[in-house]
Amino acid sequence: YEGVNTIKEMGRSIHEIPRQD
Amino acid sequence: DGCIQFTRHAGDVLLNFNRLRSRDILTDVTIQVDGQHFHAHKAILVACSGFFYSVFMDPKNTNLSAISLDPKVDPKGFSILLDFMYTSCLDLKDSLVLATMNTAIYLQMEHVVDTCHRFINSS
16 A cells, blocks of 8 residues: 555554453 | 555554464364364465365355364474464474475465475575
8 A cells, every 4th residue: 555645654553462361 | 645554554463363363262163184173263264375265265165163184284284384374474494394385285375385495495
């Protein structure tokens, strides 16, 4: 998705599912 | 107009799928390989393997929740490839690369087969 005005966000994008509850 | 591209997104999503697998959450199929059972998500298997794509795209297999692979398939090779599907890391030890390559041929994962070939030729 390489549009002209693409800003790259290097950080995490979604929550992390824990190894156990 | 434009967009903000989260460069880690694909990896973050796959890591979450692997966490779901390790906790057996929303897994919808059991793969039996020479007596060993592996729980997995059909969507990941279908996305990564031509063999599983052809199995689960067949309408008569819509509700399949367990599948036994050919006895010739090595469970250690299958385990390495299943981990690869969920992590993008292919564990290659000299002692297992041939079993991994043969399993990748069976699972119709051509790019992994090519990589195993190059690894064997280089070592």
